[in-house]
Amino acid sequence: MGIVRPHLWFDDQAVPAAQFYASVIPRTTIHSVATAPPGTPGLAEGAEFIVELTIDGLRATFLNGGPHFTLDEAFSFVLDCQDQAEVDHYWDVLTADGGRPSQCGWLVDKFGVSWQVVPVQLDDVMSRPDAEGVARAMAVMLTMGKLDIDALEAAYAGR
Incomplete structure (x- = not known):
């Protein structure tokens, strides 16, 4: 079986959010930041795109995807x-x-x-x-x- 983990969509704040959590939540580590390849909708080539991190032992992915979807209290x-x-x-x-x-x-x-x-x-x-x-x-x-x-x-x- 694969691993279940949260995937959060940000407008353009995925990296600052990950950095903030790494500074305040113990056992939080940023593993990688992938940049947008050519043709990524809404992002310039090379822009920060996908952040892989662990938040207090929980693997997560943060995505800069633009304003199409927003976070809310449902998660x-x-x-x-x-x-x-x-x-x-x-x-x-x-x-x-x-x-x-x-x-x-x-x-x-x-x-x-x-x-x-x-x-x-x-x-x-x-x-x-x-x-x-x-x-x-x-x-x-x-x-x-x-x-x-x-x-x-x-x-x-x-x-």
């Missing part, structure tokens, strides 16, 4: 964070310079790529046996942009 990377400090760090880095926060831990970075910045504690809170506590935590989560572990725990506990 997102999930970034599991170990604690609130990590959530805060990645939230700040990924929303900087034109990124924008969304709801429930989602954001869109400056390249138009959607991310879910999620503390690993969220799965624990949402899978606990007290259904009313889970419902309270869910209700609070739905009001959040960046997720707050202490607030989720407090809601679960009824505080």
